[in-house]
Amino acid sequence: MMLADPAVKYRPFVPVDLPDRQWPERRIETPPQWCSVDMRDGNQSLIDPMDMERKRRFFQLLVAVGFKQIEVGFPSASQIDFDFVRELIEEDRVPEDVTIQVLTQARPHLIERTFEALEGARRAIVHVYNATDPMFREVVFGVDKNQCIQIATDATSLIKQKMAEYPQTDWTFQYSPELFTSTELDFAVAIVDAVAATYVPTPEHRMIVNLPATVEIATPNHYADQIEWFCRHVKNRESLVVSVHPHNDRGTGIAAAELAVMAGADRVEGTLFGNGERTGNVDIVTLAMNLYTQGVHPELDFSNITPIMREVEHCNQLPVHPRHPYVGDLVFTAFSGSHQDAIKKGMAVRRDNPQAPWDVPYLPIDPLDVGRSYEAVIRVNSQSGKGGVSYLLEQEHGIELPRRLSIEFSQVVQTVAERTGREITSQMIFQAFADEYLDQTQPYTLINHRLNSEPDSPRLHLEAIIEQQGKRRVLRGEGNGPLAAFIKALAADGQDVEIIDYHEHARGQGADAEAIAYVEVRVKGAAIFGVGIDESITSASMKAVISALNRHLARDEPAAANVTAETLS
Numbered sequence: 001m002m003l004a005d006p007a008v009k010y011r012p013f014v015p016v017d018l019p020d021r022q023w024p025e026r027r028i029e030t031p032p033q034w035c036s037v038d039m040r041d042g043n044q045s046l047i048d049p050m051d052m053e054r055k056r057r058f059f060q061l062l063v064a065v066g067f068k069q070i071e072v073g074f075p076s077a078s079q080i081d082f083d084f085v086r087e088l089i090e091e092d093r094v095p096e097d098v099t100i101q102v103l104t105q106a107r108p109h110l111i112e113r114t115f116e117a118l119e120g121a122r123r124a125i126v127h128v129y130n131a132t133d134p135m136f137r138e139v140v141f142g143v144d145k146n147q148c149i150q151i152a153t154d155a156t157s158l159i160k161q162k163m164a165e166y167p168q169t170d171w172t173f174q175y176s177p178e179l180f181t182s183t184e185l186d187f188a189v190a191i192v193d194a195v196a197a198t199y200v201p202t203p204e205h206r207m208i209v210n211l212p213a214t215v216e217i218a219t220p221n222h223y224a225d226q227i228e229w230f231c232r233h234v235k236n237r238e239s240l241v242v243s244v245h246p247h248n249d250r251g252t253g254i255a256a257a258e259l260a261v262m263a264g265a266d267r268v269e270g271t272l273f274g275n276g277e278r279t280g281n282v283d284i285v286t287l288a289m290n291l292y293t294q295g296v297h298p299e300l301d302f303s304n305i306t307p308i309m310r311e312v313e314h315c316n317q318l319p320v321h322p323r324h325p326y327v328g329d330l331v332f333t334a335f336s337g338s339h340q341d342a343i344k345k346g347m348a349v350r351r352d353n354p355q356a357p358w359d360v361p362y363l364p365i366d367p368l369d370v371g372r373s374y375e376a377v378i379r380v381n382s383q384s385g386k387g388g389v390s391y392l393l394e395q396e397h398g399i400e401l402p403r404r405l406s407i408e409f410s411q412v413v414q415t416v417a418e419r420t421g422r423e424i425t426s427q428m429i430f431q432a433f434a435d436e437y438l439d440q441t442q443p444y445t446l447i448n449h450r451l452n453s454e455p456d457s458p459r460l461h462l463e464a465i466i467e468q469q470g471k472r473r474v475l476r477g478e479g480n481g482p483l484a485a486f487i488k489a490l491a492a493d494g495q496d497v498e499i500i501d502y503h504e505h506a507r508g509q510g511a512d513a514e515a516i517a518y519v520e521v522r523v524k525g526a527a528i529f530g531v532g533i534d535e536s537i538t539s540a541s542m543k544a545v546i547s548a549l550n551r552h553l554a555r556d557e558p559a560a561a562n563v564t565a566e567t568l569s
């Protein structure tokens, strides 16, 4: 049960005393070093840790994306992690420019085993950790501060010695004061200084100091303060690569990582799509794409993001949320009418000026940049409006509705959406459009027509063959254009139709192109639309008039109406 006063149980974080903090004014202008910990922190938190096949696939994926540092496991913790590291080395599967990293606790037998796993590696990062937070010192290890430092420096000495035993490998040393964020800052600096004094890094051969938010305990600005404070107080900063390793317990892992980089971190450890202990590690995809949308290339390649997501889902056996930034199945989709309208208008402006900076409403990134298409951007349900319906007809069926017709037709789609309660696909929209306008062939059906003109006269003579109730008849009329002649022919048959508005365009390209004509006509004082499609523009416009007339006549005979709703059910 939630407490009436949570303060009796939970303590707020203590702010860092850093009145002259510099990080809020900084911007991220170059990407940090990235290290994927999918195969270690990600793997250790899976329901079913990865088998060899999934590990191989994940490693290949990380290499293909462009990671240069990959924590491939905890080889002293499990045989499969050990075997995988051996396979990478023995089968020479690590590309020249990629460095593998492995984790070990600060315990001699685990360190020994770690080096056994790494024998023969071209290059490797050995990552050792011990918990430095006061509660862990007391409850988990039963050590005081000096003993805690001793665990870390003893491990460092042993690692340094083991590195010397295998000089053919290009080694990098990494130390993490686990639970850095809940460790007293001066103690975190003291233990890192002691470890560094043991290892003796130089600016040419730096050691990595990884400062994990093992459990996220505060707002991201607090983490940034801690990182800046650390960087300003640690000795020999120029000999260290300062790395961060945020988790996401408060849901602010991304913000914490970004602010930490502004505060001086050189490197970020995280996972693809944020798998990891509890609520996960920081998601490197989002971090990278956040940089990209600020105009900074992250030096990771997510230009075909969907297969990357599917591969990670396979390896982790965990789904990526449909609303996950930049990749989720629904993140490039707008259902709501006003969003669709704005996107449609923004896309139209962009089509005219494709080199302009990206400025499409509601879309922080061009879906094409991550291999997604525009087709899925707009989807229609009962929350949608005319913009979405017209967009889909235009994009997928080449039908560019005039504005007033799009208003009328969106009501047809709205009725279907509300009745079914489901998403309406572009195919369903086209079917509704065909039912409502194109297939209106009763009572009049246009079978054919012939046009004649006289020399030196603008007048055209039209003969239109129509079918009505199974019988064919010829209607005749004359006018200055084919449509005017057809209106005359209908008038002679007792149907007074007045053209109010007319639009036409080609549909498709090349030899297969068709013409589509839209008319708004007035019949017996009422305005109504009609649409016709044909290879010939004249036939398309006559069919459009017939469509409008038949719709008008159907309204007088309700039994013939409502075809659309039935067809879609």
Ligand SMILES: CC(=O)SCCNC(=O)CCNC(=O)[C@H](O)C(C)(C)COP(=O)(O)OP(=O)(O)OC[C@H]1O[C@@H](n2cnc3c(N)ncnc32)[C@H](O)[C@@H]1OP(=O)(O)O
Residues within 6 Å of the ligand: 041, 044, 074, 076, 077, 078, 104, 105, 106, 107, 129, 130, 131, 140, 141, 151, 178, 214, 277
């Ligand atoms: C925040 C992180 O993600 S850290 C990484 C966590 N990952 C893993 O733990 C991977 C899987 N782990 C394992 O397979 C095992 O825990 C092993 C092989 C590493 C160690 O196994 P065991 O020796 O059986 O120890 P166990 O699992 O019970 O861990 C607790 C012991 O480790 C010690 N320990 C824990 N962390 C550290 C550390 N960083 N340095 C030194 N000792 C440590 C504890 O003090 C405790 O020792 P004790 O038994 O003397 O009290």
Ligand SMILES: CC(C)C(=O)C(=O)O
Residues within 6 Å of the ligand: 041, 103, 129, 176, 178, 179, 210, 212, 213, 214, 215, 245, 247
């Ligand atoms: C080992 C360390 C870096 C870790 O995974 C954590 O603190 O979350």
